[in-house]
Amino acid sequence: MKNVAVFASGTGSNFQAIIDAVEQGTLQANLVLLVCDKPGAKAIERANSHNIDTFVFTPKQYESKSAFETEIVSELQKRDVDYIALAGYMRLIGPTLLQSYEGKIINIHPSLLPAFPGKDAIGQAFQAGVEKTGVTIHYVDEGMDTGPAIAQGDVVLEENETMETLTKKIQKIEHELYPKTLQKIIEQ
Numbered sequence: 001m002k003n004v005a006v007f008a009s010g011t012g013s014n015f016q017a018i019i020d021a022v023e024q025g026t027l028q029a030n031l032v033l034l035v036c037d038k039p040g041a042k043a044i045e046r047a048n049s050h051n052i053d054t055f056v057f058t059p060k061q062y063e064s065k066s067a068f069e070t071e072i073v074s075e076l077q078k079r080d081v082d083y084i085a086l087a088g089y090m091r092l093i094g095p096t097l098l099q100s101y102e103g104k105i106i107n108i109h110p111s112l113l114p115a116f117p118g119k120d121a122i123g124q125a126f127q128a129g130v131e132k133t134g135v136t137i138h139y140v141d142e143g144m145d146t147g148p149a150i151a152q153g154d155v156v157l158e159e160n161e162t163m164e165t166l167t168k169k170i171q172k173i174e175h176e177l178y179p180k181t182l183q184k185i186i187e188q
């Protein structure tokens, strides 16, 4: 079975969907590590309550991105990590990690990329008044929410759509699509 590390910065609802899929056997992987750049993030509680190791760090305490990524790589190598799933990790991946895990880093983003990269993608799409938005799962390269797409899921906006209803619809698709897509990647 492949070893997977999840990177998250916040709530970790996608991390939870991945945990649930592993526990239900629909995602056949070992979740060996949560990497989190925000001490106190809810994602850490989720890891703890499912006995998943964590590496929690404060970026400002390092002199550079490459310094903390070197530590992350060492934590990943210790656990023979095969794949990295970014799940709301709100930080660009630098060359240190990209070179060590080339083609093995996957991200989920709440828009139909290349539309609305970056922060608050749901809000950006809502403000733009689009008829359709959605979710993209893609391989990670050096850009912000760039890299080859692997899967997309659409969400059509209704006339009475609010940010709240749209966010719920997007999250529902994220939580189904991410574990399913990770399983397909791992099987290849």
Ligand code: GAR
Binding pocket: 008, 009, 010, 011, 012, 013, 014, 015, 087, 088, 089, 090, 108, 109, 110, 118, 119, 120, 121, 145, 174
């Ligand atoms: C998710 O919507 C994810 O797609 C997004 O952050 C949210 C994390 O939610 N990622 C990005 O915007 C990446 N640019 P979660 O912590 O509840 O999984």
